[in-house]
Amino acid sequence: MRLTRDQVLARALDLLDEVGIEQLTMRRLASALGVQNGATYWHFASKQALLEAMAEAMLAGVADGLDPVRPWPERLAELARRLRRALLSRRDGARIFAGTFFPEPNALAYGEAAIGILRGAGLSARDATWAVDTLTYYVVGHTIEEQAAARLPDGGGPAVARLAGALDPGRHPNLLAALDHIPAPHPEEHFAYGLELLLAGLRAKADGK
Template sequence: MRINRSQVLAAALDLLDEAGLDQLSMRRLAVALGVQNGATYWHFRSKQALLEAMADELIAGVAEVEDLPWDERVTALASRLRLALLSRRDGARVFSSAFFPLPNALAYGDALIGALLAAGLSPRAAAWSADTVTYHVVAHTLEEQLAGEDPSRLQSAVDPVRHPHLHTALAHVPAPHPEEHFRHGLRLVVAGIRAEVGDPAQEH
């Protein structure tokens, strides 16, 4: 049976949904495709190369946003990235598992930095702010995808005497509203960028 690169990539993403990142292996992928072990290496030289391709496939189309004001573009790109990572089991872990300068990743980075340059940031500030936006998205999505963990473990560990401030906010620490929680953090990041734009000390 002959397989092409697209078939291997699609099967890998399906296997990710089925088994999770920890159980994804080239051997198991070959079994899922019904080919001999090693056949997948014709298309991906290593598991790491496969993971990079999977990560890039996850974010296909994320960069395609309307020509909106810079802050709306940043918000749209961040929101689209989050949804793309949530679309597959362990999507955020796959995305953060490697540096992958592949077409969709490059398009996303270009679009995000372009929006920040349009805001008036220097190239350095735009690049670093783009990283900050992406870090927020990935970290939040990682937490969302781990949300199956039992929240009672945290609740039972927090002592109202030794941890009074944490105890006061305990109902909100394991965020019960992922979308609302995500947007709260994103608003803070965008507000910080807006402040940076208005700071005359911002390096150009």
């Protein structure tokens, strides 16, 4: 029986969780599906096309059902948190998202919702678009770091110890003072802190329009 596109995509996402982005190949996917190498190209002309479909699948529902009554900063924060959860839902999800450009329904819905929120707050089309880019870059970059840190051995302890051992009190007094606050892995509060900084800037931008 011929595989459907949805079956190929679902297996690709599961395989991503199993082996990570570096080991995800069209050949390995075909093997995991039990089909001949090349059979997957009926549905995805290249690995890049497959990665775009995977990123689009991760965004399913991200922009749905935002409460229009809530203040705009709360709606934008909720959208950012949803994007982060979506990217964290799959191994290397943020790297998949960052490496693709896919004007597909879920991605377009995210952009439409985010830009609409900021235009509704009074920002120009340009400022709203660039602000959404900035917010998205923050979410994606932070999530890439989160996912990388999550794979560190022993909860990141050796990495922190290596950093501590490299610091010299005479040359790095500020890093030493901040050592307890350099996370590995990043806690939820770390993401929330950066998100609030961005929102504070956007509030000031909107208020000063």
